[in-house]
Amino acid sequence: MARDENSTPKGRYLYSVVPAEAVDKLELDVAGIDGAEVHPLVCGALAAIVSDVEPRELRPERRNLAAHSAVMRTLMDQTHLLPVAFGIVAGSEREVRELLADHEAEMVEQLEGVKDRVEMGIRGVLRVEDIFQYFVEKLPELRRMRDEVYAGGEPSREEKIELGQAFAEYLQEFQDEWADAAVEHLRSIGRIRVNEPRSEEEALNLAVLVPRGEMEAFTRAVEELAPTFDEHIELNVTGPWPPYNFVDLRIRSGEEEAEEAR
Amino acid sequence: MIAPPIVIGTPLMWIFRTVHRAAMDELKNERRNIRARLSELYRDLERGEITEEQFDEKERKLLDQLDELER
Amino acid sequence: MAQVKSQSNDSSSLAEVVDRILDKGIVVDAWVSVSLVGIELLSIRARVVIASVETYLKFAERIGETAAVAAPGEGKKQPQAEPEKKEAEAEAPTAV
Numbered sequence: 329m330a331r332d333e334n335s336t337p338k339g340r341y342l343y344s345v346v347p348a349e350a351v352d353k354l355e356l357d358v359a360g361i362d363g364a365e366v367h368p369l370v371c372g373a374l375a376a377i378v379s380d381v382e383p384r385e386l387r388p389e390r391r392n393l394a395a396h397s398a399v400m401r402t403l404m405d406q407t408h409l410l411p412v413a414f415g416i417v418a419g420s421e422r423e424v425r426e427l428l429a430d431h432e433a434e435m436v437e438q439l440e441g442v443k444d445r446v447e448m449g450i451r452g453v454l455r456v457e458d459i460f461q462y463f464v465e466k467l468p469e470l471r472r473m474r475d476e477v478y479a480g481g482e483p484s485r486e487e488k489i490e491l492g493q494a495f496a497e498y499l500q501e502f503q504d505e506w507a508d509a510a511v512e513h514l515r516s517i518g519r520i521r522v523n524e525p526r527s528e529e530e531a532l533n534l535a536v537l538v539p540r541g542e543m544e545a546f547t548r549a550v551e552e553l554a555p556t557f558d559e560h561i562e563l564n565v566t567g568p569w570p571p572y573n574f575v576d577l578r579i580r581s582g583e584e585e586a587e588e589a590r
Numbered sequence: 591m592i593a594p595p596i597v598i599g600t601p602l603m604w605i606f607r608t609v610h611r612a613a614m615d616e617l618k619n620e621r622r623n624i625r626a627r628l629s630e631l632y633r634d635l636e637r638g639e640i641t642e643e644q645f646d647e648k649e650r651k652l653l654d655q656l657d658e659l660e661r
Numbered sequence: 662m663a664q665v666k667s668q669s670n671d672s673s674s675l676a677e678v679v680d681r682i683l684d685k686g687i688v689v690d691a692w693v694s695v696s697l698v699g700i701e702l703l704s705i706r707a708r709v710v711i712a713s714v715e716t717y718l719k720f721a722e723r724i725g726e727t728a729a730v731a732a733p734g735e736g737k738k739q740p741q742a743e744p745e746k747k748e749a750e751a752e753a754p755t756a757v
Contacts, residue, residue, distance in 0.1 A: 345687065386694045387653050388628070388683060390645075390675065397678045413686035415695035427689065449677065452663075460723040474724050483721070491724060492717025526626055526680070528720075550665055557663040565667045566677050572685035579689040619713060621696060625683050632676035659696060 339383035340369070340376075340424050342412040343399045344570070345435055348375045350407035358402040361386070361395050369421060371428035373436055377403060378424060386415045404570045408443045410435060410577070411570040431579065438575060444540045445518065446568035450550065452506060452532030452561045459528050460495075462560070467498055499528060506532050506557065513553045517546050521573040531561050535573035617659065624656050 341361050346354075351368045360366045360379035368375040377399070386392055396414055403409055418424045428435070456462040464471050477483045477491050507522045510532060514520055519537040526533065538546045547565075554563050631652065635645045 342687075342689075342692070384694065387656075388679075388695055389653065390649065393675055393679060393682065396682055397675065400682075411682070411686040413684075413688045413693075414682040416687070416689055416692045417694045418689070418692050423692075458723075458727070460720070461727045464724060464727045470724070474728060477721070478725050478728050483725075485718070488721035489714060489717045492720035495720045495724060496717065526629065547667075554663040554665045559663055561663045563663060563665045565665065569677075569681060570686075572681040575686055577687045579687070579691075581691045625679075628683070629676055629679045632674075632679055636674055636676055656696065 340378040341381040371425040448567035
């Protein structure tokens with residue numbers, strides 16, 4: 329295919345890897361990064377979903393994140409897939425095909441692992457007015473430390489650090505306990521990934537890979553889980569999502585990797 | 591900038607590795623920090639706690655901070 | 662009793678999206694165009710304590726403020742009436 333090398337961007341922004349057999353039926357009527365057209369690059373059993381882009385530093389600005397997200401939503405309705413992280417730009421089409429060829433077995437295997445499954449997110453939020461008050465009331469040991477540290481006026485920096493660190497450790501213990509309870513309850517549904525809670529107010533942050541036939545069972549399981557938790561914890565379920573939490577593929581630079589495009 | 595130690599296996603090497611690891615951890619923390627704040631920013635916008643203009647302003651600052659990390 | 666709230670994948674909600682696409686998914690080191698992309702090792706339990714001194718100090722200060730609430734008149738500081746952005750809709754009842 330003849331191309332004017334000067335006008336067509338050489339870089340390929342990667343959104344996702346899908347099975348080659350899914351490509352024929354794909355409708356990719358969605359705008360990608362910079363409003364570019366989204367198209368598949370087939371190689372063997374796999375296809376990469378890409379768009380043409382100038383190789384450059386891509387800022388994770390809203391419009392870029394939104395474009396990436398829109399492409400993913402379109403895709404996940406049509407095929408199972410392996411999501412690519414934001415901002416992965418290959419130097420050329422050739423490089424993309426090489427990636428697929430070099431990692432075909434692994435990618436095919438991971439695709440199998442997410443076939444007919446969707447990712448659901450569960451976040452637990454502590455709905456209290458002040459979480460520090462909440463923990464101080466819940467933990468006599470923390471209360472004692474607080475009273476000691478603040479007994480004689482403004483505490484030293486070291487005392488504060490020690491107190492803060494103790495709190496952090498208690499918090500993590502609770503978050504671990506809540507995560508353990510949730511995993512125990514939900515593991516029969518599907519794979520689970522326990523993530524770092526985003527803040528002190530977040531009690532729980534899980535992703536569950538739910539097989540398509542099990543969505544009802546999943547919902548029931550979450551509803552059964554809720555009463556076993558502290559009454560102030562609110563469980564928020566989101567999804568379905570592309571299986572970001574269940575893809576484990578980090579391709580590192582080899583000596584043979586040419587840096588020319590960057 | 592840390593000059594590589596001359597002799598492998600000495601305490602110098604250990605210090606080099608430790609400082610490097612600390613620097614990498616620091617960098618990872620910074621990145622995770624910015625990611626978390628970006629996520630919060632979207633939540634604030636979606637909850638209507640900040641305006642579009644405020645979002646754009648804060649987003650710009652965060653992304654600039656990110657660029658700084660690169661140096 | 663803890664409540665469950667379901668939110669479907671709201672097409673305009675980027676907060677959840679951001680937590681995923683910046684942190685997870687296939688990463689090709691040589692092609693990363695933004696340094697925010699997660700390069701942590703994946704494990705079944707991705708819990709790494711992100712401790713920083715600033716965080717500990719902040720925790721200590723907030724804990725110090727609870728002293729003032731528990732014993733009004735004895736405390737050194739009055740609790741700040743700062744808007745708690747994240748918990749704007751938090752219920753009033755104190756924790757048990």
